[in-house]
Amino acid sequence: MTRTTAAGIHPLDHLVLPVRSLDVARARLTALGFVVAPTGIHPFGTENCCVFLADGTYLEPISVGDEQAAAKAIADGNVFVARDRVYRDSRGDEGFSAMVLATGNADADHARYVEAGISAGDMLSFSRAFTDTAGKSDIASFKLAFASGSKATDAFLFACERVNAPKVDRAALQAHANGATGIVEVVAVSGQPAEQHRLISVAVGDPTVSEQGGTFHLPNATLNVLDPASFTSRFGLSAGAPTELRFAAVVFSVRHADVTSRLLAANSIKHDISGNDIVVQPASGQGAAFIFREIK
Incomplete structure (x- = not known):
């Protein structure tokens, strides 16, 4: 997969798909012929079950696993969780809320978004555990910068810098039936x-x-x-x-x-x-x- 810095046109990184239940999402995606990764837990109340593709992109079905933690994250200014809540309140618990762009410099992207008047709020840095199909775990770390139109409450975009990519084998996760x-x-x-x-x-x-x-x-x-x-x-x-x-x-x-x-x-x-x-x-x-x- 081609990746660029903030100075060039950004590639697609992944897509965020709100779901009500990860169990339902996992069953549906499996029936569609996809291999679904083990559940990933975010430190701010949301969780996912990703579908990784051989071109380096992926789907991120996401649900709210801990309502209390999510509410606290929103109160603390976490744009990712806040926009997930806005989407669910507007469109329901099933949908396609965000397109994510790969970047090598999320700080520069945030500065561009602020200057252009399209920043959706503060940047977000976080880490979470990642586990492959064999049970091997590593830590994935990200830095995000958010963009949105003032009236576009049904969608947002953000730049994602992979500060630390997990050193695990994704080959089995990318072999879809x-x-x-x-x-x-x-x-x-x-x-x-x-x-x-x-x-x-x-x-x-x-x-x-x-x-x-x-x-x-x-x-x-x-x-x-x-x-x-x-x-x-x-x-x-x-x-x-x-x-x-x-x-x-x-x-x-x-x-x-x-x-x-x-x-x-x-x-x-x-x-x-x-x-x-x-x-x-x-x-x-x-x-x-x-x-x-x-x-x-």
């Missing part, structure tokens, strides 16, 4: 896509993006911001309630679409074919539309 190898596209919905250009261009570190319509080319993926009609036309899915900005779908690369479709059928996962895409509608434990695309 559905053949997924990476994330090639993230799709968002907006009633006014053009108004999201400045927020996203500053967040990703691309000053020229305002001339590229609703498409933002990152080093390792594409972000497309569509109006509701275009989203429905492209994927055959409802765009949901009106929104300034909401992340709605994840497009995964797979080696063989027929292998993916057979697995989904065997696990009784309803799916539709839209051109070259296999489209799975959101469900409990899977807060976004999942789209599988064969890429040779």
